[in-house]
Amino acid sequence: MPNHTDTSFLDHMPQNCAVQFWDRVAASGPREAFRFPVGETWKSVTWAETGDEVRRIAAGLLGLGLQREDRVAIAAATRYEWILADLAIMCAGGATTTVYPTTGGEDTAYIIGDSGSRVVFAEDDVQVAKLRDHRDELPEVMKVVSFDAALADGDWVISMDDLARIGEEYLAEHPEGIEIVAKDIAGDQLATLIYTSGTTGKPKGVRTLHRGWVFEGEAIKAQDILNEDDLQFLWLPMAHSFGKVLLSTQLACGFATAIDGRVDKIVDNLGVVKPTFMGAAPRIFEKAYSRIVTMQAAEGGLKEKIFKRAFAVGAKVDELKLAGKSVPLGLKLQHGLFDKLVFSKVRDRFGGRVKFFISGSAALNADIARWFHAAGVLILEGYGMTENSAGATVNHPDRYKMGTVGLPFPGTEVRIGDNGEVQLKGPHIMAGYHNRPEATAEALTADGWLRTGDRGQIDEDGYLTITGRIKELFKTSGGKYIAPPAIEAKFKAICPYVSQFMVFGAERNFVSALITLDPDGIAGWAEENGKGGTSYTDLVRDPQVVAMVGEYVDQLNAQLNRWETVKKWTLLDHDLSIESGELTPSMKVKRNVVEANNKDVIDSFYVDA
Structure with missing residues (x-):
């Protein structure tokens, strides 16, 4: 059994993320590093091939004039190009600013402006359009690098190939330029600005350092959890720290990663990729x-x-x-x-597997x-x-x-x-x-x-x-403390049709709940019960569905203390989504947004109470 308290690895960690990456390329050059979908098939690339691409892109950033700790934003879903961009930014001595592709134009401009990003990698026409619409607010952005070459305009927007060509010119003049930069990055240098989606106010940029990411990967490696022969399936948003730490772990351990950020393809992809592990919410x-x-x-x-x-x-x-x-x-x-x-x-x-x-x-x-x-x-x-x-x-x-x-x-x-x-x-x-x-x-x-x-x-x-978020804990008017996550988790294990179950009742005399059903799950139920083709909105109003959910609520209440029991509840006419602003991109419920959106419904529970 590994010694989980052994800290000897701390004395010989790579100096920074760039050195960690180049060490991996040197150690595992011909081995598979990444695979990703191209049409209906999967393309595989080695560590050596990834290193060549990262070198050119990093050199391209230096050729554009990127300085130490200059921020470079990535506005894209999880895909191979996201990884290339992030590694190149760090190997050029810059710092990655993360932007979820679902972030609206105004917030995207705020994040890029607040971070002081000089360059932005933009996935597609949707992301490029956000930047064009807010260009006047982004005077510090020198260039936008699009993953879609067709969007290049020869001026402000260039393609990944254009950036690589700039990199080749830079390397011709500075053949050791990338190695020099890597050796010069201190462990306490800024590596990433991750903007937390937050549930209130403007997002905050968390300043994470090279030593933090290197440590995370090396600490997992030291525990013998994963090795070179493992295969990861990665779908998590790379703009989220969970996705980012899995990349650090890959650099430390050397396993290959299959990447596809499309959530609706996870189950299909698992059958094709057959990974040995995966991170998930x-x-x-x-x-x-x-x-x-x-x-x-x-x-x-x-x-x-x-x-x-x-x-x-x-x-x-x-x-x-x-x-x-x-x-x-x-x-x-x-x-x-x-x-x-x-x-x-x-x-x-x-x-x-x-x-x-x-x-x-x-x-x-x-x-x-x-x-x-x-x-x-x-x-x-x-x-x-x-x-x-x-x-x-x-x-x-x-x-x-x-x-x-x-x-x-x-x-x-x-x-x-x-x-x-x-x-x-x-x-x-x-x-x-x-x-x-x-x-x-x-x-x-x-x-x-x-x-x-x-x-x-x-x-x-x-x-x-x-046991829960301190700020989510609430007290009823009877003086009893309620921990919503504990109650909500119990219901999800009882009812196979639920998507979200949200408990309320702060300073009220009993607990109430808002419930959403999983659209796929309830559609399957409808087929089996002679209601196939019925819309989600009509199903949640159907007396048979309401009665069925009511039985599950009764089962839940039988497991709770008297003061925790859910006295009143309703089914919402829509499931929560990232697009509606009721879920964060990492699938956490924005409780205050849901509460505000349904204030009248919640208040109605307590009219005669």
Whole structure:
């Protein structure tokens, strides 16, 4: 078993992200680095080929006059070109500014302006149009580099090939230019400005350093979780710190990554790519769980009975194993049979080779994690935030506790501060918020610990459990404290048709809820119940659907303390989405936006109360 507290790696980490990348190219040159879709097929590139492309693009940025720590923005979805741009920016000594492709024109201009970005990589005509529309507000932007060559105008907008040609000219005059820059980057130099989407006000730019990202990757490598022979499937938004830390981990460990940011293609891609691991937000696992359960329920009869029996046996075997007890022969034989009949099919949905998934960015329901575990699918929950370069704690394939977010990274510390707040310390902590000295001061304690704003507990073995956001905790008018995430997670494990379940009731005399259904899940239910083709809006108003959801709410209430029970609720006529502004790009609910949008509905719950 690896020593998870060994910190010897801290003494020989690469100096910066650029050196980390070039070290990987030197060590793994002919091995596969990335693969990505081109039409209906996948193209593969080696580390050496990636290095050649990054060298030309980095040199192109230097040829444009990029200086140390100059910001370069990337406005694009997750794709190979995003990776190339990010690596090139860091290898040129610049700092990447991240912009979600779903960000509106006004906020895109704000982020690029606030960061002082000099160059912008723009994915397509939609992103280029945002920049053109706000060009007067962006006087510092020298060039826009489009991934779509057809958008180049020979002036302000150039193509990736144009930038590479500038790079070749620069390298002809400065053949050692890239190596010189890489050696000159200090560990405390700015590497990334990640703008947190936030739930209120303008987004804040988190100043993350080279040493933070290098540390994250090297800390995971030191724990022997991943190696060169692994294959990652990467769909997470690279504008989010979770996606970014997986790139740092790849540089440290040397595995290959298949990239496609299209969320609707995840399941199809897993079947084709057959990865050994993937990072994801809990919503992906919730949807997969709901889909499998509802499909099996639709089959009915003997198949459904076998399915339910299989998971009952799987749960019992898990319970014995996790308690360190032996599994009786009869139970073991049953489990082997069910593994062939049921569990192998669940694993096949994810490609059949997954060693584990890593879940982060929001809380994963422990019951759903246990359900997958019974099928032989291990989901390791981790915890962190952009302000600490994404990873603070993680469970391990050989050492995990369901319902916790694992152990602190080696070389870091976690403590519980005032009001139960989780606080972090280590080489991964940000340098502060860009142009926000007051916000920076609020985020750090007097003795240098990062305030996370999350409430948590550390058990006797050092495992951290997150119990919710401090600011989300509310008190009813009866004086009882309510932790919405705990109630919401329970409902998601009970109701396979739910998409979002949001609890309210601050300073009110009871708890209420707004519910949205998963469009695919409820459409499947409609087909099975003679209502195929009925719109989502009509389905959520259907008395049969309302009654069905009501039964699930009753099941939830049976598991809650009296003061936590949901007395009134309603189904919203739409699911939450990133486009509506009710979800962040990392799929977190913007609770205050949902509450404001549905103020009249929530108020109506309490009219006669």
